[in-house]
Amino acid sequence: MxxxxxxxxxxxxxKDDRYWASWADWLDVPRHTLSALVGAVVSRGGDSVEALRLVRPGIDVDAEYYAREAAGQGENLxxxxxxxxxxxxxxxxxxxxxxxxxxxxxxxxxxxxxxxxxxxxxxxxxxxxxxxxxxxxxxxxxxxxxxxxxxxxxxxxxxxxxxxxxxxxxxxxxxxxxxxxxxxxxxxxxxxxxxxxxxxxxxxxxxxxxxxxxxxxxx
The missing domain is CATH 3.40.50.1000 (HAD superfamily/HAD-like)
Known part of the structure; x- marks a missing residue:
């Protein structure tokens, strides 16, 4: 039981739709581009954060997270x-x-x-x-x-x-x-x-x- x-x-x-859309807007890439990259990462069993690194090689994800928060574009739900x-x-x-x-x-x-x-x-x-x-x-x-x-x-x-x-x-x-x-x-x-x-x-x-x-x- x-x-x-x-x-x-x-x-x-x-749903993660708005989450990934907000990251795409922040990184200034088309939303469908980031979505496609997330799909590619999924297909090989990787972590979703890899998609952000494909868009911007060398990205410091934590630093970008705090930058988004400071800019008033942080997490929302x-x-x-x-x-x-x-x-x-x-x-x-x-x-x-x-x-x-x-x-x-x-x-x-x-x-x-x-x-x-x-x-x-x-x-x-x-x-x-x-x-x-x-x-x-x-x-x-x-x-x-x-x-x-x-x-x-x-x-x-x-x-x-x-x-x-x-x-x-x-x-x-x-x-x-x-x-x-x-x-x-x-x-x-x-x-x-x-x-x-x-x-x-x-x-x-x-x-x-x-x-x-x-x-x-x-x-």
Missing amino acids: IHTIVLDVGETLT DESDLYPDARPALAELLKLGVRLIVAGNQTSRVAELLRDLDLPVHLIVTSGDWGVAKPAPEFYERVLEVARAEPQEIMYVGDHPANDVFPAKEAGLRVAHIRRGPWGHFWADDPAVVEAADWRIDGLRELAEISRPTRPRAG
């Missing part, structure tokens, strides 16, 4: 960034008594923005809050600490094989791979992902059925 569900953020709860099924799916899971945690590779600023959305979850944390990022085992150790359940009673939901599926499985968690965003779609049928994932889903509303207690058969 699933006691706790832990959800990734980007391309699980939220509102209701329009949520996938349409996010809020209703979370509300349904909450009614089932599932403990819900949001934990992804984002800055502390994104954690604040997510908390401002008043999502129906018990806890929102990010790698910026914890000082450790996926796929490091220490990230999943922190997940286990806040989940308040045994590993086999925890489901981690995410789109990224290297950051979500494989390290969560290695930590002993159950895993749901969501076919969403570039990573979710491109790697959905990869044999290693198929083997590692306990569930493969197309949307968050499927989580309620997975988490619903199984009633014993009559007789």
Whole structure:
């Protein structure tokens, strides 16, 4: 039985469209160019930050991040960034008594923005809050600490094989791979992902059925 569900953020709860569009505008390249480069990085299993380095070789991503913040063009997140099924799916899971945690590779600023959305979850944390990022085992150790359940009673939901599926499985968690965003779609049928994932889903509303207690058969 699933006691706790832990959800990734980007391309699980939220769409990354505006995130990449803002980077393209900041770096003064066409949005479709950066999107295509993100796709190329995805196809070879790389980190999305590589796409920024392809646009501007030698870029100091952290320095550019702070420059954007100083220029008033920093991170932003509102209701329009949520996938349409996010809020209703979370509300349904909450009614089932599932403990819900949001934990992804984002800055502390994104954690604040997510908390401002008043999502129906018990806890929102990010790698910026914890000082450790996926796929490091220490990230999943922190997940286990806040989940308040045994590993086999925890489901981690995410789109990224290297950051979500494989390290969560290695930590002993159950895993749901969501076919969403570039990573979710491109790697959905990869044999290693198929083997590692306990569930493969197309949307968050499927989580309620997975988490619903199984009633014993009559007789």
